[in-house]
Amino acid sequence: MYTIQTQDLSKTYKNGVNALNSLNIQVKEGEVFSLLGPNGAGKSSLIKILTTQCLATKGKAFILGIDTQKNPSSIRPLISCVSQSISIDNHMSLKENFIFQARLYSLDNKTIKQRMTTLIDSFKLSEYVKYPVSTYSGGIKRRLDIAMNMISFPKVLFLDEPTTGMDVQSRRAMWDMIQKIKETFRTTIFLTTHYLEEADILSDSICIIKDGKELIQASPYELKRLTGNSMIKIGLTDAKLLPSCCRYIESLKLCSSSYIRGESAFFVSDDSDSSFPLIIRALLDKPFYVKSADITSPSLEDVFIDLISKKEVKEDKKVC
């Protein structure tokens, strides 16, 4: 049994927007699962359905085998959700925030005290206990938000873009925190993020969605392999010519897809070693002055851009 599973899940809002379109995902127990997708892909809608904040139009969603649509009150004690905006109460102290959250889950005083101490220590919040919450920095508030949501020891923790707007240092502290939650509390973590590096480092499994439909679900390692073992990276002396360079190589069918990132064009091919000299020769025949050329390994970002830029993903590439 999967911890989270959706079956042909669809959501259409009253204004006609199709947020989810027959989405199928599976999340195993104890793993960090990352949901990636461009803005408007349906990530937040999916979290809202899974956390019982709204209903699906069609299809089913299960958490630990319980139908989220039919039995939301059985799901709620098992989950916690850290939303995009910080949800702590600024008018209460750090400990009062913990106690308020714990009482929502009907925890007794002894359990509250024990768990609060554990969480304050685990998430390095001890030095902030004596200060008013309203004076905390954004990063500390977010840390408290996550720690507070852990007081019920949820089976599943939803993190909706938890590091958005954070500086590099705070983001790395957050990554440590997420790994600690996974290792110490054995909580299944459902993460949405725009940072591909974050998903790459933290995740056991990644699902990329677009227009409310899953494009692919696999481990970071498998995803990188799917794009091909390597890619051809070309730099031109005149970067303005990169788009026409891509169109030209694609018209010759020397690559399956191409895209531009920074000052370079990337060409995806089933066999980069064979394609590399052909692409170089083709470019030299035309007035494209090649500044640099290399065969590189794809990053998760390459995979993401490759998949998102394609209109359809071939079924034989799908790994679930």
Next chain:
Amino acid sequence: MLNILYRNMKWRVQNPITIVITLIQPILWMVLYGTVGANSMHSTISNYNAFILPGIMVLVTFSACCSGGIINYIMKNNASFYRVLISPVKRVSVVSGQALETVILSFIEISVLMAVSLFFSVRVPSDPLSFLSMLIILFLTAFFLSCLTYTMSLLLPNEVVYETVMNAIVLPTFFLSSALFPSETLSKNLYIVIYLNPFSHVINILRKILMNEPFPAREFFSVSLLLLILCIITFSCALYRLKKETAK
């Protein structure tokens, strides 16, 4: 329920300006309008301050309950509203906690108002039955209004629209009641409108108690029943709206 109540009370204590602001207008009514009105009404009403006090009590309850709706918008804006919604806490507890906070605030403000009115020769009923009856009527009024304002805060999109709508409700309701003048002296059409306003009946019974008239037992039970029905209706509406927040 107590958890939600504590959280809201804590917010209130940390924002005492919300208590002061909702008290200023009713106290000004009491002090300024009461003094001016007393001069022009002295031939028909012996103690005009005691006469208008029940209406001002209802007005202060309305103001306190309106500010309860604003707390809901603040909780929505900082996402703690949704954190509560996806927790296993019962919806009945959420509505009750929200409503009781504004009921407590109403009682605090009514106490201040009564303390001020002592300077205008208004006497607090010494008879325990009358005093208890007054508390019951005030509790039911405050609970009804807090459920109504909470429902409105769940229905209306933002605090600006909410404030506008509540202003459009509060003042006409206050002026079209028996708060400021004896309804018997008004024209027939206006009298019917005032009679249909449930707050006129609340004000009338509070007035009888405060002016030491014989205890109106029959009127007390009928007004209590009316308020109880209104409490049940508005509480159900608030509960329905809150449940709809997770059924979109």
